[in-house]
Amino acid sequence: MPMWHPALTWLAAEWATATPKQRSAYAAIDRWLKSGPDLFAIPLRERALEIFGAFGSGADFPMPEKTFDTLSSGPLFSNPDRLDKLLHAFRPPPPLITETFPLEEDDGHYCRVGTGDVLFVVENSTTWWSLVESLPDDHRLGYVAWGLGGTFRASIRAIKAKHGITQIRYFGDLDTSGLRIPLRASSTALELVGLPPVQPAERLYRVLQSLGRPRPAAAKEASVSAGTASELARWLPAPCRAGGTQVLLDGNRLAQEWVSYRYLQQSTDWYDDVR
Incomplete structure (x- = not known):
């Protein structure tokens, strides 16, 4: 049992009955709290990645940003209000899946x-929310869309001339599927009359490689050949290709949630991607 951080001393009474997964999570949270973290409030998935991606093992938390999607039992994890308060986190609503958005913001954000x-286009819903909430006033965006993983290749066909889209930019996870998605969507776009190719958001990918900690990819994202890694990474901005190739060759991934709401709120370098 850890020597608990003061905010977690009450867990001593729960340790004996905790499951191995709960114990691993408690210990990772304890190490995170003792590290003196920045407690700027961020979405729960981003906080989960920060905690379990840096203070948990890859074996225990293979998809660290999704830890709390399934870990929901025990006195801490079954109480969302208590957990969110302890972690200084919140749970943004997922984006609405629709062709257009109303001009006025409503209760669903x-x-x-x-x-x-x-x-x-943003691959994951949490980063979609963080980016929309952090946009500068002078951006050139008409829409920010939730790519919903591989669905983007099909949904790109919904773009019509009336939308007036002249550029499509994309930001997602840095792994094999995260690169295949925009490549395949771009191929689909070029088959359609009047659609531009899908381009990477250069600054955000550079920040992801700077801030992110590579973790072993899931079995379906197994390491690829040098030729395939180079081919996939060629879609990335030039400064990111070598690093991206190495991530793939090592069988690793960088979750896009490493570029968190805190970073997007406190930095302006990424504004180039929306202008």
Whole structure:
């Protein structure tokens, strides 16, 4: 049993009955609290990645950002309010899956972000929310879309001339599927009349490689050949290709949630990606 951080001393009474997965999670949270973390409030998946991606093992937490999606039993994890308060986290709503957004923001935080000519597609819903909430006033975006994983290759066909889209930019996980998604969507776009190719969000991928900690990819994301890794990474911005190739060759991944709401709120370097 750990020598508990003061905020977790009450867990001593729960240790004997905790499951191995709960114990691993308690210990990782304890190590995170003792590290003196930045407690700027961020979405729960981003906090989970920060905790279990840096203070948990790859064996115990293979998809660290999704830890709390399934870990929901025990006195801490079954109490969302208590957990969110302890971790200084919150749970943003998922984006609405729709062709367009109303111009006015409503209770679900679904909004059309502007009248620009750029469509920005984000692979995961938490990063979608963080990016929309952090946009500068002078962006060129018309829409920010939730790519919903591989669905993007099919949904890109919903873009019509009336939307006035002249550029499509994409930001997702850095792993084999995270690169195949925009490559295949771009191929589909180029088959359609009037659609531009899908381009990477250069600054955000550079930040992801700078801030992210590579973790072993899932079995389906097994390491690839040098030729395939190079081919996939060629889609990335030039400064990111060598690092991206190495991540794939090592059988690792970088979850896009490493580029967190805290970073997007406190930094301006990434604004180039939305202008």
